[in-house]
Amino acid sequence: MSDLFDLTGRVVLAAGANSGIGLGFLMGCAKQGADVVVWGRRGDRNEQALEQLREAGAGRTHHEVVDVADEAAVIAAFKSTVETMGRVDCLFANAGYSQVAPSFPDMTSEMYHALMDVNLHGAFYTLREATRHMRDRAQAGDPGGSIVVCGSLSIFHGIKGMEHYAGAKGALAAMVKGLAVEMGEYNVRVNMIAPGFIMTEMTSGSDKAQQIIERFSAITPLKRPGYPSDIEGPGAYLASDASKFHTGDILVVDGGRTVKSL
Template sequence: MKNLFDLKGKVALVTGGNGGIGIGMAEGLAMHGASVVIWGTNEEKNARAAERLRQHGGDVRAAVIDVSDEDAVKAGVADILKEFGRLDQAIANAGISIRRKDLFDISIEDFRKMEGVNLHGVLFTLREAARHMVERAKNGDGGGSLVGIASTAAIHGAARNEHYAATKGAVVTMCRAMAVELARYKITVNSICPGWVRSEMTAGAQGWDKFNENVISRVPMGGWADGEDFSAIAVYLASPASRFHTGDTLVIDGAYTIY
């Protein structure tokens, strides 16, 4: 029987792929034979991540791309196609968070900054990848996987974080709409809602005793997730095993949101 999770010959893009969830996903893809492109805004972090991924023997590229810049995303995808000739999976993982504020203190500038990366960046990335996948399908080579990384903030009440929650809820519904529109081309589109994950974004909370006692202690699986906990889902969504799995929102949070 053919190995459903063999990704040799496939090319995957992971934005925000130089740390946290992103590098965990990228590493899973590299381990299973995919060529991997990571985008991040820190060149030094990109280089370290790329070196780590190359330990698995595959073809790895890294580029400094700000996903909130539509032209940069278009150029970045064009570079991937020029280099590899195809793109089989795009994971729009890049995201930001800014200091929590009371609802009445959230400025339009705060909202627009969050929206630029967390929502527009996802749209630009998945749309440009889809543009290529649709053209390929019209030439008889259908298929492809698009993944938007949302958050459990899209599900539960994220007090003093309405601007972040709004962008992540929008990612979920946008991916559902894309799933319906692109299904005719055999392109799957899914979103993922991670819970509390160790990363640079959550570094402050990780060392905050009160937060760990009051919030992390309520995660039924216990403790924080790591980027590596998202490796398998990236591989599954890139593989033939998920060819009929689309329009879904996968929650990976150690059962936090249902407890």
């Protein structure tokens, strides 16, 4: 019996993937036998992530040290990835960071542009290289692929001091819809995952970790915050043939927080 989620022989690349949500996405794919590629800014952390992914069942593994805000570095890293792995079947554009300004009137231009350089422009460079690769492969007779972008609940809710972060994620949500239309002729699906609050190493290791857990448990119908492991299933789904007719969508993974009115 064939397994809709089987990723054996598929190459899945995730940017910003040596921890947190990006690593969770790749873990889900590794458990389905995928070949995995980690992009991150620290080589030692990338290697540690690859070890975890191999233990989870990944096939071939590879990593690139890359800062997605550097256009030339993204182009070089994608080229190196394809030369090493032969192809990329699924891309998860996840590299980014969050930041809270004191208020919008007090947000500096430096703060705004620094975040946009990574969260929006870095995603653009990454998506452009992936779409070029998948388009060219399709035109050579090998169509298909999946592109996934990491979104945020800030697309749907206003958050004081995070207008720049929400602006980047909102722009990417619009870009996903356009890419779904444009890349459809190549049988390439394009979707977004919008996670709720996810406990990462940074938040779970802080002095306020218990406070954070209690706060987000109280406002989430499933009564807990999210964890990187909660991205494993959506990751495997969107990378695999299980989602072969699913494109142009924002998949919300938030424990029901968005639908709770009070």
